[in-house]
Amino acid sequence: MIRSYFLAGLLLIETAAAQLVIKGELLHTMTGDLEPIKNGVVVCGADGKISAVGKQGEVELPEGAKVIEASVVTPGIIDARSSIGLSGLLNLPRHDQEQLDHTSPVQPELRAFDAYNGRDPLVKWVRDLGITTIHTGHAPGALVAGQTMVVKTDVASIVSPDDTLLPLAMVAVSLSKNQNNGQVSKAPGTRAKSMAVLRSELVKAREHARKAEDADAEKTPEPNLKLDILAAVLRKETPLLIQANRHHDITAAIRLQQEFGFDLVLEGASEAYLVLDEIKASGCPVLVHPTMARSFGDRRNMTFKMAAELHKAGIPFAFQSGFEAYVPKTRVVLFEAGAAAAHGLPPKQTLAACTIRPAEILGLADYIGSLEVGKDADLALFEGDPLETVTRCSGVVIGGKLRSSEPH
Structure with missing residues (x-):
């Protein structure tokens, strides 16, 4: 170094x-x-x-x-979900916006570290505010936007995957009536179509994995970047990070988990207070929406008390800075945590939700998240x-x- x-x-x-x-x-x-x-x-x-x-x-x-x-x-503070390093400080689409590819609605093969710029001023800005680790990657906006990774905020250049804590942390999915935000193709356009496309891709991945495991070498399929990643999801090697804010999108994500048996992490969950029992029964953690996010669209029924409600229900959760479509492209996870503490979440649990809890959810609690x-x-x-x-x-x-x- x-x-x-x-x-x-x-x-x-x-x-x-x-x-x-x-x-x-x-x-x-x-x-x-x-x-x-x-x-x-x-x-x-x-x-x-x-x-x-x-x-x-x-x-x-x-x-x-x-x-x-x-x-x-x-x-060191951990940001449990962001697009920092892929979305840059200046908000110039042709120069520092790499968080979402608009050419296809399903692209799980897109690697986060291939687009990460550790020298972007936004990375330094959050580091100076106490954030030492970020779970970052492709942003919401496509049905399957791409991969996420975990990296420390002192890494200026990723020469190899070893420069990250997790080169492939999760695969980012968005469930929403308008998850494409008018930026990609018109399909999938409805919630039912989105679920059908997801199920179809997972079925293809399951068959691809079955053929790959076949002892007969002549039947071994050619490598397929998309299906190989989804097969890793089905093997529980990589969680599916599903952004779902409306209550029926949350239950759709849980149904998908029950059908295919992958590890699920919910992101956003603005209306989680309506389906707390279902979320708890599924065993999945929640990366709760930024407390002070703008309440419109799928977040129109959000509440400042969401983190407190999850805590009372015994559902594991962590804070995220999320993704913003405007400058400076990110919120500050510690400020979002402070707002949650002001709305009913005990201070100790608030600090835990941006240190040890995200470390646990990311599978990195043996390395970061607490002073031991x-x-x-x-x-x-x-x-x-x-x-x-x-x-x-x-x-x-x-x-x-x-x-x-x-x-x-």
Whole structure:
């Protein structure tokens, strides 16, 4: 990793090889009962992992370590769903908008990392606000828009899939009467047609997988980028991320899961409060719509209390920044979480829903999401309550290295 480079005109600085020690008046480890540690300390090892966590005075500090103090320290914030890096800051369709291909309604073969630009100013902007990991990829707007991935916000260029945490996280699907937004072909045009097309493609993928597993080599089908990805969905290697906001779209997604047996993650779920029992019975988690999203179209019946309702029902969920059709192309997941806390979600559960809960949903809880020995040393430092929109993020640590830029 190079020691410094220019990112959108601002200098990104890494510390030298000295270990980092982070002290916080309040340390949210997001472990166990989610209770914070007063006057806590986190020691970042030279390997980029957390080597010690505890109360100040009870943890041995490495000699020569760089010590940074903050009012509040949390795990690095995780954005559970966005199109950051594919949709750019400037909102120029021919230059920095790669989140949606308009040529076909079904394109599961489109890889997120092939379009990702880690040097886009939008990536730095969210990193400076405490977001260290993003689940990003192709945006809603087509029946099957493409793939998503998980990457840290300090990755400027993806040279190989190993530069990501998950090169293929999920396959993004949208269920809506107008999921094409007039941008692709007219088909599928209705909800019934959308479901028929999805079922048809999954049936083809199932048959493709059956032939591929046939012992008779002469019957082995040729590789098919589209069907190979959908076959991975059917094998439960890759979840299907279905954006469904209306209650009947949510139940349609659940029916599809029951028919084909794939792992389902619901996205949006604006009317989930109408079908909480059905969602809970399905066992699928929810990436809840941005709390302050505009309430029109399929989100016209959304509520600020959606996260609180999911929490009361015992349904696992996480916060997302989502995708916006206008500049600056993304919301800030931490601000959306703060709005949910103001509308009935307990603060500890709110912070969990943008740290450890998305890590669990993404299958990455062994690496990120909480401050525990052996996990990646990703931390966000704040001057006060991180759920208050006026609170400044004073520092970001990713992989045990301090990332800082000119004040913003």
